[in-house]
Amino acid sequence: MQIDRRAFLAQGFATSVLLGFPGLLHAQMTLGQMTLDVVSDGHLVLPGSFAFNDMPKDELMPILERMNQPFDQLTPPCNLSLLRGNGRVVLFDAGSGTEFMPTAGKSLAALEALGVSPDDITDLIFTHGHPDHLWGVLDDFGDPLFTNATHYMGQAEWDYWTDPNTVSTIGNARQAFAVGAERRLQVIAEQTTFFSDAEEILPGVGARITPGHTPGHMSFEVRDGNSAVMIVGDSIGNDHIALARPDWLSPADQDPILGAQTRVGLINDLVAAQMPIVGFHLGQGGLGRIEKTDDGFSFRTEV
Template sequence: MPSFLSRRAFLSGAAAVPLLTALPRIAPAAPLNAPFSVGAFTVLPILDGPFGLTREIVPEADSIEGERLVELAGLPKEGPWPVPVNVFAIRRGPRTYVVDAGGGSTMGADLGNAAERLAAVGVDLTKVDAVLMTHLHPDHAGGLFDDKHQAVFPNAELVVQQEEVAFWSDDGSMSRMPSSMEPLFQIARTALGAYQGKVRLVTGMAEAVPGITFIPLPGHTPGHAGLLLSDGNAQFLLFADTIQSALLQFPYPGWTTSFDVDPSLALASRRGILDRLAADGIPVTGSHISERGRIVTRGMGYAMVE
């Protein structure tokens, strides 16, 4: 095709979509596709696999605003809207830590690549010192154990919030949740069972390992927490499932997902941490975000920028 034709087609196409010009320009955040440093820490993002969000999972996206965002992103109206499931290996000196473990074999064929991909970047699974858990949902805890329910990180300590373990271990809380959630309880219990004797429970803003501190962000699950890496002046926050859809929840932070155990508490945690990050400029990424960057306020919501 002669180039002027494609250029003309492009121009007329652009003119037909006035919404594009109405949107503020967003300086792109850095893609989460390579190791990066936080002081003496090296963080290796590992993609466990893609997960497809749908309108059933984000009910408020079934709206004019939701349709507009999904359309501008070139995604199908009803979903799936893919988000990554991330695992992080963190190294400092001789120590290796892993944050969350991906879905293992509990979440279908798209997930469960973390163990192989960790090994591929040189992480010896038998030499991981500690696995730090943001929470015990299957896309984070399913990869802790193999098909025989044995620990994938056989010599690691499993560090997790006491409240999180209490919730998933309690038959009372299981009976109060919809029965469709029962498999989630079983997966969390299998994961904890695989690390029997090596589970270290912490409460609140506890230091998980030297330089890495839990930041409680309850609501998504009762013990849901981020992890703040600090070394000298360098800081970086892994805020876990605070945002499960960057596309929808940065502009509309009030939108919750069906995975939130306590949606109003999850919303309060989300607003609270995003406001704090926007004020103090600490860089961040999450378990379901493809970029890392800083949070800025934008309109009624937020954006992530370089």
């Protein structure tokens, strides 16, 4: 096994290490007494229209070419965050499970490589209810997989996906998401607790509502003293166009106008605070920092 190790110190924040496991790009960050590992759940395969429809092509194409991002197809990685310390093993998002896409739902092997089994998870916190974040919550028999974990979902997000009207109002493209979410949320209802914007869910884990991608999408600021990282889920949905032109409306967002407002506000705050992030679909392990460029923003893995 070849291990490619790059260690770097952030100014007063944390130490980060990027380790190249075979087939699994893995990023790690230390926050005081806690360790955050980014765990791969594999990747998705999506048509380019999912992210690029209705964008001005004359401006879009040069940006994509510069970033080696094809126009026709997206293969976004899926990055779960695992936070360990202070007696807790906290997982952010459950991944896809085995029923969504054959290229995704790989996180159990990645967790096992870190010596973590589903029974070890004490807390499971969702950014939102989409398949690649939620469907891994059940095992192959349809029972809860993380048997010892308290599950947490934002109240607005829970209310949206459990509303019986959602399946008929969400539109054809996302109807399967609504059916899939409702079925799974029913199974985990008893072990789920709910939270709102600005609430401290666990010691050092605060919620920030980042709506638009879904109605109640949440991001999480994990902090220990001066060390902090923002787990942004899909509020910054990729490391190409969402950063180069964060104000462009994204068809990946259920409410594109609100999604763009959220993205611009969040990016400005993150850059001002110099705060590292984990993006669920960002490349190279998903852990890095956003930087201002001449005409937009870019993602750098060195935090």
